[in-house]
Amino acid sequence: MPGQVQLKLLVISGPDAGRSYPLTNPEYTLGKAPPCDIIVNDKAVSRQHLKLEVREGLVRATDLGSRNGSFCEGLRFSELEVRLGSVITLGSTQIKLVPADTRQRSVILSERDHFGGLVGTSRKMREAFTLLERMSVGSSDILIQGETGTGKDLCSEAIHQESPRKNEPFIIVDLAGIAPSLVESELFGHVKGAFTGAQADRAGAFERANGGTVFLDEVGELSLELQPRLLRVLERRQVKRVGANDYRTVNVRVIAATHVNLEDAVNAGKFRRDLFHRLAVLRVTLPPLRERPEDIPLLIDTLLERMGRPPSALSDQTRALLSQYPWPGNIRELRNVVDQVVNLGEDSLPDLEPAPEGMSAAEKTLDLPFKEAKEQLIEGFERDYLKNLLERCEGNISRASREADIDRVYLRKLLRKHGLDTRAGGSGGSGDDLNPED
Numbered sequence: 001m002p003g004q005v006q007l008k009l010l011v012i013s014g015p016d017a018g019r020s021y022p023l024t025n026p027e028y029t030l031g032k033a034p035p036c037d038i039i040v041n042d043k044a045v046s047r048q049h050l051k052l053e054v055r056e057g058l059v060r061a062t063d064l065g066s067r068n069g070s071f072c073e074g075l076r077f078s079e080l081e082v083r084l085g086s087v088i089t090l091g092s093t094q095i096k097l098v099p100a101d102t103r104q105r106s107v108i109l110s111e112r113d114h115f116g117g118l119v120g121t122s123r124k125m126r127e128a129f130t131l132l133e134r135m136s137v138g139s140s141d142i143l144i145q146g147e148t149g150t151g152k153d154l155c156s157e158a159i160h161q162e163s164p165r166k167n168e169p170f171i172i173v174d175l176a177g178i179a180p181s182l183v184e185s186e187l188f189g190h191v192k193g194a195f196t197g198a199q200a201d202r203a204g205a206f207e208r209a210n211g212g213t214v215f216l217d218e219v220g221e222l223s224l225e226l227q228p229r230l231l232r233v234l235e236r237r238q239v240k241r242v243g244a245n246d247y248r249t250v251n252v253r254v255i256a257a258t259h260v261n262l263e264d265a266v267n268a269g270k271f272r273r274d275l276f277h278r279l280a281v282l283r284v285t286l287p288p289l290r291e292r293p294e295d296i297p298l299l300i301d302t303l304l305e306r307m308g309r310p311p312s313a314l315s316d317q318t319r320a321l322l323s324q325y326p327w328p329g330n331i332r333e334l335r336n337v338v339d340q341v342v343n344l345g346e347d348s349l350p351d352l353e354p355a356p357e358g359m360s361a362a363e364k365t366l367d368l369p370f371k372e373a374k375e376q377l378i379e380g381f382e383r384d385y386l387k388n389l390l391e392r393c394e395g396n397i398s399r400a401s402r403e404a405d406i407d408r409v410y411l412r413k414l415l416r417k418h419g420l421d422t423r424a425g426g427s428g429g430s431g432d433d434l435n436p437e438d
Contacts, residue, residue: 006100007059007084009052013123014093015041022100023059028052030090031064044068044091052082059097061088074124074291087123094123116158118151119302122292131284136162141234143219143279144257146286149330152257155286156215159255168212171205176218184226185242194243206239206250219256219279220265227272234278254279261417267410289327289334296323299331303338313342318349325352383418390420 008022021028021038028037033047040049046066053060059082063070070077071089082088087096110129113121120126135142136159144152153172160170178186185195189204205214216222222230233239234254238247256279265271289296300319301311314322318341327333341349385404393400401408 007054007097008100009038010096010098012087012094012096014091016093023052023054026054028054029064040090040093042091042093045093049090050088066090074122074293113298114302115155116161117154118158118286119299120292120295121298122287122295124287124292125295128284128286132159133162135159135282135284137164138282139164139253140282141254141256141279142281143262143283144255144286145261145283146257146259147288147330148259149332150286150288151331152259152286153215153217155284156213156217156255156257160213160215160253163213163253165212165253169209170213170215171209172215172217173205174217175221180223183223184229187226188229188239188241190242191244194241198243201241204239204241206233206252207248209252210250211252213253213255216254216256218258220258220260220262220271224270224272227275231272231275231278234275261413264410264413264417267407267413289330293323296334299334300338303335304342307339307342309342314338315346318346321349321352379418382414383420386414386418386420390415 006022006024008020011017011019025037029048029051030036030038030040030045031047031049032040032042032045036048046064046068048064049066050070051062051064053062060079061070061072061077061082062079063077068091072080072082072086082097084097084099087094108130109123109126110133112126112129112133113119115129115132118125118129120129132155142156142159144155146152156172157170160166173186175183185198185202185204187204187206189202189207190198191201192198216230229240233250233252237250237252239250240247262271262276262280266273266276289299297319300314300322304311304313322334322337329336337350337352389400389404393403397408397411400406401411404411406414
């Protein structure tokens, strides 16, 4: 196929780390037995562990009933389409699907097991720590992305503490927790008499943080009307108080965070494209807990230590249950459960199985904070809607795009966000079908 991307497997960890295998044949078997096409010298790998089918730039991986299983991005699979750049784990070996004609660089992993309040030894977290270490020492603005409860606030504070501005102010503005009528004053300040209740001059967050860092939590909640003013701060480092005539110059670093995909918000007309590109000069995405389950034991011990409790405060049985749960609320949910069990006893461990079918999504979130409940309901609605849409349209993306009245590129991004787009990376083929074999 003209212009087709040639692929290869790169072994990035395990006994065979550094080896690579061009994928020039239509089918490969991986395992430790000599008859296999690719020999994996790993004791935890089965004799015939995995089959790869290569066609038109796409790779389908099938587990051959292996003893220890095959995993992709932390999730066990029996069969899946492997995206370009995806990492597959077999035993202690990790292999990555990459372009064959791209010069490979060695993957640099941080030696840390924590970065500020963030904790983890998984590959994903150590890659994130490497990126954060490099970002912290500079002065560029940073965008932190990640689901609710992944620790974006801890991340921002750690960046500030490891930066040259660590001895200067660190000002937090939670844009989702401020009444819309007060956001402008909170960010930019106001002069006396600017509006009812403005009884004295007041400096906004940017002025109060002068010399230090401003953390804009949930920046995706900022109204379209105020986005041009934030853009001016980012581009010129100038602010004007509400009711004032003159601009003031500030020396601040801006760290913004969001749980929503700002690119999708731009396509939907809810976020300015120029502001997004200015915010995202440097960006890091914190992985959800379900993609790094190997970090759960360390997280539990860290939480217990912060509570002044020994590791023995939780039994092995409880630890096993906590390690098997997918944690839709991420580390925040894990922390709450550990706190509850330690203080009320292990018989208070909540049911970590899926909620009863008769319980509505809204009922499941009634005990959560408003913002978190709202986010979970929206996430659940999107996922359920997309699943139903794909089933109704038999996986045909063009048809689904027409029926949902959604741009096809935007629909693809939503599908990837919810793990429903199983195509490999790239743009081979027509792109009309989620499952080209149908």
